[in-house]
Amino acid sequence: xxxxxxxxxxxxxxxxxxxxxxxxxxxxxxxxxxxxxxxxxxxxxxxxxxxxxxxxxxxxxxxxxxxxxxxxxxxxxxxxxxxxxxxxxxxxxxxxxxxxxxxxxxxxxxxxxxxxxxxxxxxxxxxxxxxxxxxxxxxxxxxxxxxxxxxxxxxxxxxxxxxxxxxxxxxxxxxxxxxxxxxxxxxxxxxxxxxxxxxxxxxxxxxxxxxxxxxxxxxxxxxxxxxxxxxxxxxxxxxxxxxxxxxxxxxxxxxxxxxxxxxxxxxxxxxxxxxxxxxxxxxxxxxxxxx
Amino acid sequence: xxxxxxxxxxxxxxxxxxxxxxxxxxxxxxxxxxxxxxxxxxxxxxxxxxxxxxxxxxxxxxxxxxxxxxxxxxxxxxxxxxxxxxxxxxxxxxxxxxxxxxxxxxxxxxxxxxxxxxxxxxxxxxxxxxxxxxxxxxxxxxxxxxxxxxxxxxxxxxxxxxxxxxxxxxxxxxxxxxxxxxxxxxxxxxxxxxxxxxxxxxxxxxxxxxxxxxxxxxxxxxxxxxxxxxxxxxxxxxxxxxxxxxxxxxxx
Amino acid sequence: xxxxxxxxxxxxxxxxxxxxxxxxxxxxxxxxxxxxxxxxxxxxxxxxxxxxxxxxxxxxxxxxxxxxxxxxxxxxxxxxxxxxxxxxxxxxxxxxxxxxxxxxxxxxxxxxxxxxxxxxxxxxxxxxxxxxxxxxxxxxxxxxxxxxxxxxxxxxxxxxxxxxxxxxxxxxxxxxxxxxxxxxxxxxxxxxxxxxxxxxxxxxxxxxxxxxxxxxxxxxxxxxxxxxxxxxxxxxxxxxxxxxxxxxxxxxxxxxxxxxxxxxxxxxxxxxxxxxxxxxxxxxxxxxxxxxxxxxxxxxxxxxxxxxxxxxxxxx
Numbered sequence: 001x002x003x004x005x006x007x008x009x010x011x012x013x014x015x016x017x018x019x020x021x022x023x024x025x026x027x028x029x030x031x032x033x034x035x036x037x038x039x040x041x042x043x044x045x046x047x048x049x050x051x052x053x054x055x056x057x058x059x060x061x062x063x064x065x066x067x068x069x070x071x072x073x074x075x076x077x078x079x080x081x082x083x084x085x086x087x088x089x090x091x092x093x094x095x096x097x098x099x100x101x102x103x104x105x106x107x108x109x110x111x112x113x114x115x116x117x118x119x120x121x122x123x124x125x126x127x128x129x130x131x132x133x134x135x136x137x138x139x140x141x142x143x144x145x146x147x148x149x150x151x152x153x154x155x156x157x158x159x160x161x162x163x164x165x166x167x168x169x170x171x172x173x174x175x176x177x178x179x180x181x182x183x184x185x186x187x188x189x190x191x192x193x194x195x196x197x198x199x200x201x202x203x204x205x206x207x208x209x210x211x212x213x214x215x216x217x218x219x220x221x222x223x224x225x226x227x228x229x230x231x232x233x234x235x236x237x238x239x240x241x242x243x244x245x246x247x248x249x250x251x252x253x254x255x256x257x258x259x260x261x262x263x264x265x266x267x268x269x270x271x272x273x274x275x276x277x278x279x280x281x282x283x284x285x286x287x288x289x290x291x
Numbered sequence: 292x293x294x295x296x297x298x299x300x301x302x303x304x305x306x307x308x309x310x311x312x313x314x315x316x317x318x319x320x321x322x323x324x325x326x327x328x329x330x331x332x333x334x335x336x337x338x339x340x341x342x343x344x345x346x347x348x349x350x351x352x353x354x355x356x357x358x359x360x361x362x363x364x365x366x367x368x369x370x371x372x373x374x375x376x377x378x379x380x381x382x383x384x385x386x387x388x389x390x391x392x393x394x395x396x397x398x399x400x401x402x403x404x405x406x407x408x409x410x411x412x413x414x415x416x417x418x419x420x421x422x423x424x425x426x427x428x429x430x431x432x433x434x435x436x437x438x439x440x441x442x443x444x445x446x447x448x449x450x451x452x453x454x455x456x457x458x459x460x461x462x463x464x465x466x467x468x469x470x471x472x473x474x475x476x477x478x479x480x481x482x483x484x485x486x487x488x489x490x491x492x493x494x495x496x497x498x499x500x501x502x503x504x505x506x507x508x509x510x511x512x513x514x515x516x517x518x519x520x521x522x523x524x525x526x527x528x529x530x531x532x533x534x535x536x537x538x539x540x541x542x543x
Numbered sequence: 544x545x546x547x548x549x550x551x552x553x554x555x556x557x558x559x560x561x562x563x564x565x566x567x568x569x570x571x572x573x574x575x576x577x578x579x580x581x582x583x584x585x586x587x588x589x590x591x592x593x594x595x596x597x598x599x600x601x602x603x604x605x606x607x608x609x610x611x612x613x614x615x616x617x618x619x620x621x622x623x624x625x626x627x628x629x630x631x632x633x634x635x636x637x638x639x640x641x642x643x644x645x646x647x648x649x650x651x652x653x654x655x656x657x658x659x660x661x662x663x664x665x666x667x668x669x670x671x672x673x674x675x676x677x678x679x680x681x682x683x684x685x686x687x688x689x690x691x692x693x694x695x696x697x698x699x700x701x702x703x704x705x706x707x708x709x710x711x712x713x714x715x716x717x718x719x720x721x722x723x724x725x726x727x728x729x730x731x732x733x734x735x736x737x738x739x740x741x742x743x744x745x746x747x748x749x750x751x752x753x754x755x756x757x758x759x760x761x762x763x764x765x766x767x768x769x770x771x772x773x774x775x776x777x778x779x780x781x782x783x784x785x786x787x788x789x790x791x792x793x794x795x796x797x798x799x800x801x802x803x804x805x806x807x808x809x810x811x812x813x814x815x816x817x818x819x820x821x822x823x824x825x826x827x828x829x830x831x832x833x834x835x836x837x838x839x840x841x842x843x844x845x846x847x848x849x850x851x852x853x854x855x856x857x858x859x
Contacts, residue, residue: 036656086839092655093602097795098838100604100788105831112824219784223663230660265671268664275661276649339743361742371743379736381800382729389726390733394745396726400754403725404718410725417726450740457744 006135008256009249014141014210016248017148018044021203022225023232023240024155025196031172031235032192035084035095039103041222042110043197046072047204048213049110052119061122069201075106076197080190103222110215121208144206151202152241159237168192172235220264224251227271292317292492293338293461298347300333307333309516311347315461315494315509320487322495322503322524325513326537331496332374334513335463338494339371340364351461366394370459372450374466374496380439384430384449387438388421391456424452428482444475451482461492468499480506504528512537552720555803559716563709567702576701578817580773583708584766586809589793590715590802591762596791597799598723599755600735601651602659605666606763606790611673611782612639613764614771615680618688621772623679629693632768636761643760644753651752663784670782685778688771704773711769712806715762719802722758731755732800763790792830796837798844807846 022040029037050071054064083102087094124143129136159165170178171188179185203221204213211217224247232243250270255263293315300308308330315321323331336342338349340361349357351367379387396417402410425431428448433441438449447467454462464483468476476499483506486493497503503510504524511521514536520527527533570576588610595601616635620626626634650661674683691698698707722728730751733741738748771777780786789812797808812833816826841848 036659083835083839087842090838090842093596093600093795093799094838094842096602096604096656096659097791098835101792101831101834101838103831104788104827105835108825108827108829108831111827223667226660227664230657234656261675262671265668268667272650272661272664272668275653275657275664341739341742360747361739362745362747365743365745373740373743377737377740377743379733379740381732381736386729386732390729390741390746391744393726393730393733398726400727403722403727406721406725414726453740453744 003135004256006132008252010132010135010137010141012249012252013245014144014207014248015252016228016245017144018203018207018221018244019225019228019247020241020244021148021151021199021206022221023229023244024152024237025199026226026229027235027237027240028168028192028199029196030229032168033084033088033189036099036226037079037084037193037196038096038099038222038226039079039106040196040200040225041218041220042103042106043072043076043200043218044204044207044221044225045107045110045213045215045218046075046197047201048121048208048217049114049119049204049215050201051205051208052121052213053114055121061124065205068205069198072197072201072204073194076193077190080193084193085186085189103218107216107218114215116215118212118214119208120212121205123209138210140206140209144210147202147206151199155199155237164191224267227267231271231274292352294348294350295338296348296350298334298337298349299345300330300337300342301345306516308337308344308513311513311516311518313511313518313521315492317460317492318487318490319509320483320493320495320507321509321511322497322507323511323513324497324500324503324537325519328515329513330516331513332465333516335371335465335494335496338364339369339463365457365459368460369463370454370457370461371463372447372454372465372467374469376443376446376450378438378446378449378453380437383435383437384425384441384445385418385421385434387449388424388452388456389417391424391453392417392420394457421452421456424455425449427455427485428452429478444471444478447471447475448478448482455486459491461494462486463494463496465496466498467495468497468502476502500528550724552724552802556713556716556720559803559806560713563713567705573701576705578814580701580704580708582810582813583705583712584770584773585790585793585813586712586806587708587715587769588763588766588790589797589805589809590712590719591759592790593794593797593799593802593805594719594722594731595755595759596794597801597805598728598731598735599752601752601755602655602791603662603756603759603787604659604784604791605662605664605669605787606759607782607784607786608666608669609639609643609760609763610767610770610786610790611669611777611779612642613767614688614777614781615673615686616764617768618686618771618777619679621689622687627693628689628691628772632691632765632772635768636764639764640757640761643757647753647756647760648749651749651756663787666782666787667784670779670784673782674779680779683779685776688775688777690775691769691772698772708769708773711765716802716806723802727751727754789830792834794844796833796845798846798848801844801846804844804846808844811845 022044025040026037029035047068050068051064054067055061079102083098087098123140125139129138159169167183168188168191170183171185175185228243228247229240231247232239247267247270251263251266254266295311295313298308298311299306311334325331333342337344340359340363344357347357348355351369354367356364356367379390396413422434425434428451430445430448430452433445451467468479480502483493495507507524510524510527512519512527512533519536520530520533566579570579592606595603613635616638617632620631620634621628646665653661673680680686698704730746733746734748734751742748767781793808793812794805796812798804
């Protein structure tokens with residue numbers, strides 16, 4: 001196995017883990033509300049930018065990270081309350097435009113509150129590269145992979161072992177029945193946005209030391225995360241993870257072996273191919289749909 | 292006219308319709324009855340091309356239609372109404388029925404874009420025909436009303452007018468009397484008789500036994516996706532198996 | 544033809560014609576003419592996009608891709624391959640129509656979010672390819688375009704272009720109105736109303752969605768090609784995701800299922816940023832805010848909502 005192949009695989013997995021987290025965010029909101037949140041990428045951006053901003057005020061890294069995630073959660077909750085809830089029964093086109101508008105708004109606010117420059121965030125545990133099978137990897141990569149895996153485990157525990165998580169699953173399977181069981185759908189929706197925002201912000205925080213961050217860093221990441229979610233099967237949690245990793249790997253290998261100039265295009269070519277040939281995604285949609 | 296053999300449709304692991312065989316003759320009012328979940332609407336959806344059967348054959352006027360798309364079924368001459376109204380709420384009643392004339396209009400893209408004179412004449416004719424159909428179902432006064440402002444009973448009749456506009460050879464009516472009060476049901480009853488008198492072949496899916504018994508000549512009973520019995524209304528309603536499975540001891 | 548009172552669409556068309564004819568009286572300088580031209584170009588693309596979004600009920604988040612392909616196609620054919628500019632324009636638009644037909648067939652089988660995503664992917668692929676193939680297209684810095692000329696006459700200057708684009712816009716609106724009021728227009732609206740019921744009436748959903756898609760692509764490509772020859776210069780930003788979103792916003796804001804609404808939307812959302820250049824920093828906040836507020840409070844769009852208000856006011 002050549003060193004460059006290992007390198008491509010590692011960077012692919014790193015990007016893939018980020019895409020997976022973003023895709024999970026999409027999946028959670030979609031399952032709870034049927035809405036595709038085109039503003040998901042902005043949570044990623046907020047994670048990175050807010051961390052950089054808090055660090056600039058002198059706060060330690062760990063505190064900045066936590067605060068940044070909290071800021072994203074607040075924005076997510078505000079988005080749900082102010083934009084999604086008033087238009088909950090609107091047709092798909094309307095909701096798509098609302099969330100796209102929200103993403104533009106949030107980006108505009110980020111440019112105003114912070115600035116349009118590129119910001120750096122210090123790596124969590126230093127910059128000394130580690131040698132692995134002829135390739136080198138940054139310690140931050142281990143953070144990305146490790147924290148993403150931990151997040152996935154935590155989510156699994158949340159959805160399967162806690163009452164709140166089970167309530168969310170119930171709503172995603174049958175809203176009316178859940179309501180009849182006494183579950184507050186409104187609160188579940190709020191939670192789904194909060195959770196997705198946290199996931200997105202976590203992804204942004206993890207990747208910022210590697211890829212830098214700026215006011216519009218969320219656009220491409222959001223779009224690719226969405227592509228990953230569709231690739232794995234919209235609404236399917238495991239699909240989001242598989243889709244993210246597959247997308248990251250294919251993109252990295254494509255950029256490495258085919259053309260690095262077109263790196264951004266790979267994700268969308270894969271997406272288009274997937275939509276046309278595998279409309280239900282790799283792992284398929286969540287449940288059979290009755291006409 | 293319509294022959295169906297071994298028709299089967301599965302959803303997940305459940306057979307909604309299993310091995311159903313039917314032979315429907317022309318010019319007759321047929322009814323399909325059965326308890327909820329018996330597969331009646333699934334059957335109708337297969338007969339109009341909305342569902343693709345997992346097995347079996349559908350032959351309409353000796354032409355095989357199984358697996359074709361909905362508009363192929365429509366072109367072959369099968370029309371239908373829907374249990375859950377599928378009215379075009381973004382149009383007026385008249386426009387709904389005019390849309391039903393689609394199969395009988397020649398409208399090329401060029402003619403549409405350039406507003407060729409022949410089109411204007413065709414449109415006038417279409418309007419008149421649509422108005423006549425609205426009159427037939429008693430909705431003439433609603434002609435220019437947006438469909439989303441019309442009452443439920445009127446909408447049920449609108450769907451029938453729209454389906455008739457396509458001049459179908461076979462009309463599938465999916466619970467046309469559902470949710471209607473007795474006087475509205477009587478209107479539907481009269482309408483179906485009128486259509487039958489004109490020689491239209493009708494397949495009626497209904498729960499209203501009174502309507503079914505009065506209007507149909509041939510009744511098919513579906514239970515749990517399979518055909519339980521068929522025959523003349525009187526014979527079927529006194530068949531002990533049917534009574535036990537569906538009608539209950541005192542059917543009125 | 545009937546001696547009935549003018550239909551709403553006929554009135555709208557005449558109002559638009561009057562507006563185009565009289566506007567120059569209010570335009571003081573070349574800069575304002577330029578804004579009017581920009582409005583016209585966006586409006587042509589929006590009228591086409593409205594057919595797809597408002598009438599056929601589909602969505603495209605990548606229409607700037609067609610705009611850019613029309614622009615670059617015409618520019619390249621005229622500048623690099625020496626075709627007479629009018630021929631270049633025609634060939635470019637024709638090529639885009641073919642492309643739209645080819646990719647439309649598989650893509651339009653998708654619905655809702657999947658369709659949105661597919662069109663988005665298409666748009667991004669186009670804009671990245673244009674930006675990357677700098678040998679051919681001049682890359683991110685753009686390329687120059689020869690002006691439009693035919694039979695020895697060169698179309699140049701704001702005033703001349705204003706009339707050409709105004710006429711083109713009127714033609715586009717006329718064609719769109721004709722289509723909508725024809726049986727084919729009813730078929731499209733039927734698809735939007737209930738695809739299932741339309742199928743049961745013999746309306747082939749795939750064919751009609753495809754024709755709406757191709758027509759809207761043609762309008763966008765034409766607008767793009769004219770934009771290229773007018774400004775003498777194009778950059779890949781004309782094919783960007785942002786431009787696609789702007790076009791969709793104009794259609795939705797002005798009023799879906801309203802051709803005039805699309806024109807109004809283009810007019811408002813093209814001039815507003817120009818007027819607010821003072822607030823350049825707030826441009827995104829305003830755009831995002833407008834999109835959200837419109838869809839939450841006026842989901843039908845500006846023109847239909849106003850029309851409804853007026854109609855309600857008229858009834859006692």
